[in-house]
Amino acid sequence: MTASFLDAAQPHPMHFADGTPNRGLVHLNRVIDHPNIRIGDFTYASSFDPPDDWAVRLAPYTYPGAPEMLHIGRFCQIADGVRIITASANHPMAGVSTYPFAIFDHARVGDYIDQISGLPDTVIGHDVWxxxxxxxxxxxxxxxxxxxxxxxxxxxxxxxxxxxxGNPARVIRMRFDDAIIARLLPLAWWNWPVPLIAKATGALARADIAALEEFAAKAV
Incomplete structure (x- = not known):
C-alpha cells in the first residue's frame, strides 16, 4: 500500500470522481501563512463558500503580531462555518466601560496595557473533528x-x-474508557511516518488498539 493519497503538500487534497479537485476543502497550512497561527500537516477545513483568506474566515480576530497564538494539531477536520475566537477579540473588562477607545486612538493603549498583556493561547489538539x-x-x-x-x-x-x-458545550460522553485512552495517547499515531499511517488506516477505523500498538512499535 502506498501513501499517495496522503500528500500534505497538496492545498486541495480531495478530488471528485472525475479527478477535479474540491476547492472547498483545503489543507490549512498550505493556504495560511500567518505569524500567530500554527497548524499541523493534514489538518483541513471545508467550506461551501471558500474564502480568499482562510485565516480571516477561520480566526478573524487573530491579527499579525497579536499577543496570543492559535495552535491546531495534525489531522484535524474543520467543517463549514467554524469560527475560532481568539483572545484579542475580548474587550478590556476591568474598567467601568467595555468600549474599546484605544482601537480608535492608539495613543490610549497604555490605559489598557495591563488587561491586554499575556493573553492566553488557543490550543486544539490532534485528530479533532x-x-x-x-x-x-x-x-x-x-x-x-x-x-x-x-x-x-x-x-x-x-x-x-x-x-x-451545546451552548455552553458540555461533555456528552467519552469516546473510549480511561483504560483505552491511556493506551491510545502514547501511540500518537498522527506523528508516525506517512507510509505507516497509510498501512494503519484499517486499524484506526476499527479502533483495533492491539494492531495500532504493533504499528507503533515499527514507528520507533
Missing amino acids: IGDGARVLPGARIGNGVIIGAGAVVGGCVPDYAIVA
Whole structure:
C-alpha cells in the first residue's frame, strides 16, 4: 500500500470522481501563512463558500503580531462555518466601560496595557473533528481525538477523546474508557511516518488498539 493519497503538500487534497479537485476543502497550512497561527500537516477545513483568506474566515480576530497564538494539531477536520475566537477579540473588562477607545486612538493603549498583556493561547489538539458552525472561545484547550458537535460553543479545557455539544458545550460522553485512552495517547499515531499511517488506516477505523500498538512499535 502506498501513501499517495496522503500528500500534505497538496492545498486541495480531495478530488471528485472525475479527478477535479474540491476547492472547498483545503489543507490549512498550505493556504495560511500567518505569524500567530500554527497548524499541523493534514489538518483541513471545508467550506461551501471558500474564502480568499482562510485565516480571516477561520480566526478573524487573530491579527499579525497579536499577543496570543492559535495552535491546531495534525489531522484535524474543520467543517463549514467554524469560527475560532481568539483572545484579542475580548474587550478590556476591568474598567467601568467595555468600549474599546484605544482601537480608535492608539495613543490610549497604555490605559489598557495591563488587561491586554499575556493573553492566553488557543490550543486544539490532534485528530479533532469540529462540527458545522461550532465556535471555539478564547483560551480554549481542546484535547486530542475530541469531537465537537455542530453549533457547539466551546471554552475551557476539553479532555482527550471527549464528545462535546451545546451552548455552553458540555461533555456528552467519552469516546473510549480511561483504560483505552491511556493506551491510545502514547501511540500518537498522527506523528508516525506517512507510509505507516497509510498501512494503519484499517486499524484506526476499527479502533483495533492491539494492531495500532504493533504499528507503533515499527514507528520507533
